Amino acid sequence: MADNGNPYRPIKTSVLEVIPETPTIKTLRLKPDEPISFVPGQFIELTVPGVGEAPFTPSSHYSVKDELKVSVMRVGKVTEKIHALEPGDTVGLRGPFGSAYPLDTFVGKEILVVGGGCGFAPLRSLMYALFDRSAEFKKLLFRGGCRNPGELLYRGEIAEWGKRSDLDLVLTVDNGDSEWQGPVGVVTTILDNLPMNCREGVAIVCGPPVMMKFATKKLLELGFAEDHIFLSMEKNMSCGLGKCGHCRLGEYYCCKDGPVFPYSSIKGFGNIWE
Amino acid sequence: MQYIAEGNSVELLRRISGTYEVYAPRKNARGYSLERWNSSAAPITMGGARMSEPLKAFFFQPRQLVAENFSPNIPPLSGKPRCIVGVKACDLAGLEFLDRVFNAPEDRDPFYARVREQTLIIAADCTAALDTCFCLALGIDPFPKKNFDIALSPVNGGYLVETGSEKGRDIVTSHSNLFTEPDEAVLSKREEQRARVKRDAASRIDECGVPSVTSSEQWIARHYESELWKEEAKPCVECGACNTICPTCHCFLLYDQMQGGQLARYRTWDSCLYKDFARVAGGGNPRHVLWMRLRNRFEKKFDYAPKVLGQTGCTGCGRCVAACPGKIDIRNVLKRLATHG
Ligand code: SF4
Ligand code: SF4
Ligand code: FES
Numbered sequence: 304m305a306d307n308g309n310p311y312r313p314i315k316t317s318v319l320e321v322i323p324e325t326p327t328i329k330t331l332r333l334k335p336d337e338p339i340s341f342v343p344g345q346f347i348e349l350t351v352p353g354v355g356e357a358p359f360t361p362s363s364h365y366s367v368k369d370e371l372k373v374s375v376m377r378v379g380k381v382t383e384k385i386h387a388l389e390p391g392d393t394v395g396l397r398g399p400f401g402s403a404y405p406l407d408t409f410v411g412k413e414i415l416v417v418g419g420g421c422g423f424a425p426l427r428s429l430m431y432a433l434f435d436r437s438a439e440f441k442k443l444l445f446r447g448g449c450r451n452p453g454e455l456l457y458r459g460e461i462a463e464w465g466k467r468s469d470l471d472l473v474l475t476v477d478n479g480d481s482e483w484q485g486p487v488g489v490v491t492t493i494l495d496n497l498p499m500n501c502r503e504g505v506a507i508v509c510g511p512p513v514m515m516k517f518a519t520k521k522l523l524e525l526g527f528a529e530d531h532i533f534l535s536m537e538k539n540m541s542c543g544l545g546k547c548g549h550c551r552l553g554e555y556y557c558c559k560d561g562p563v564f565p566y567s568s569i570k571g572f573g574n575i576w577e
Numbered sequence: 578m579q580y581i582a583e584g585n586s587v588e589l590l591r592r593i594s595g596t597y598e599v600y601a602p603r604k605n606a607r608g609y610s611l612e613r614w615n616s617s618a619a620p621i622t623m624g625g626a627r628m629s630e631p632l633k634a635f636f637f638q639p640r641q642l643v644a645e646n647f648s649p650n651i652p653p654l655s656g657k658p659r660c661i662v663g664v665k666a667c668d669l670a671g672l673e674f675l676d677r678v679f680n681a682p683e684d685r686d687p688f689y690a691r692v693r694e695q696t697l698i699i700a701a702d703c704t705a706a707l708d709t710c711f712c713l714a715l716g717i718d719p720f721p722k723k724n725f726d727i728a729l730s731p732v733n734g735g736y737l738v739e740t741g742s743e744k745g746r747d748i749v750t751s752h753s754n755l756f757t758e759p760d761e762a763v764l765s766k767r768e769e770q771r772a773r774v775k776r777d778a779a780s781r782i783d784e785c786g787v788p789s790v791t792s793s794e795q796w797i798a799r800h801y802e803s804e805l806w807k808e809e810a811k812p813c814v815e816c817g818a819c820n821t822i823c824p825t826c827h828c829f830l831l832y833d834q835m836q837g838g839q840l841a842r843y844r845t846w847d848s849c850l851y852k853d854f855a856r857v858a859g860g861g862n863p864r865h866v867l868w869m870r871l872r873n874r875f876e877k878k879f880d881y882a883p884k885v886l887g888q889t890g891c892t893g894c895g896r897c898v899a900a901c902p903g904k905i906d907i908r909n910v911l912k913r914l915a916t917h918g
Pocket of ligand 2: 813818850900901902
């Protein structure tokens, strides 16, 4: 929590740039009046003055403190207004909230990152952190999927990732087009025959709920341990303070105890995928 | 312990009202309600049972401005601090619950904390139980034991006085001429009276068969998929009255508007029975069916709260029983949770 006395007030923030990514996703480059530092896994609340707040996970590098980027999919009232923002507009930011990916516990292990659709956005800041420390991990794999090539987020940047020697990258789309040369099918179809020892490895999953559900099922079948599968849970986060009650998941508040949870700690609760 | 005669107690309130805005219970057609008190007002009802409304609105307003523009300042409090008189044991427990949510030492809500700190709580014994009272099932006796500044037990036309905080002790010490030492007879009279009210409260519980809720931890897990939720939720019209009237319900909504060209953020009471309470922006809703939301209300109070906050989220006040237009009776649900399936 930003310790500014009033936990509900947003920090005044300028929109520096609006980058169209896909037909439904735009990335905002933001400069808050006071620096906000986050670690991968945490989220912030973005305010459009007079309209409301919505939670997002920054997609930029965690070490850049004076600016941050968020990628926003247009799905509702607040995101509609976010898409209408232009450089020079004023917004607000609150946070960061929640817990981080436990990167230190990944040292010496093989790591699989599975992303789907808009889940690429929060994963980008995680990937930056993993790249920075890649020598400490045994192996790094990224498996991503989205509906069609046009919806692939950060396409140019991810193409560059494909050239990295410290990353094994495979992307798939549900429906290909004339240019698409990669595999076609949902993300679970590219999880077979992973070049890693799943029983010893760590998996991180982020994406739409249905994708997370089936990816988790698949990872369990592949032999990943329940406490080595880390899920980024999307709940209706609002206050970020563990008080408004909106984001409860079993014995946890997603905004404080999550949003990243090992599967083992939440599997017993009802309706986790909805 | 001290004793204060009826006349002196009015004098004490008169003196307190120099510093505090005093609210005291008054009997009306609906039961007991808190009203602004002044020394010329009609006599207050110190005993009786709980007030119709819980105390939470004093500390956690139904609608409160929590941020203006981008200012880190907290809008200042206006007026005198409040003194609330005649608070009963169930509502003291409700306050303790809200303290756990909004006033945990490492994680205070500044809006709640500052009002809580400056408010003076004068509690009182219940002298009768209402039909809907089931405090005993929650392990709460119908007389104040903690969470008060001063507690009064009506005996022999005056009150036995206990203090529960530095603030309370200061008040009693600085007006010591109004108090006397109680004699043995008064003390034993109080015990007799408390035992009688406790029997009265126990008989209400026996009448409707509410089980003891002090060991409810497995109830929800055991009945998670039970038909009972669907059956119980049938008459619910999603009005949220049960949440509004509940002393422990604390969920809120943040909503923003423009006011004079500036951002104004309000915090308002919310209800977990409303359809969109847990809905995410992408459209997913973990509790899209009403009975799931009713189950959630019980899960939060009787499973989450004892496990995580260390206190059950129900005080047995019975207000939701009286408030529900669908006549959903929490006592009945608890009975089913304890016995059914
Ligand atoms: S759930 Fe009902 S009986 Fe229990 S504290 Fe809330 S209003 Fe009172
Ligand atoms: S008071 Fe009754 S009808 Fe209204 S939301 Fe609560 S349970 Fe449903
Ligand atoms: S967002 Fe309010 S409790 Fe988690």
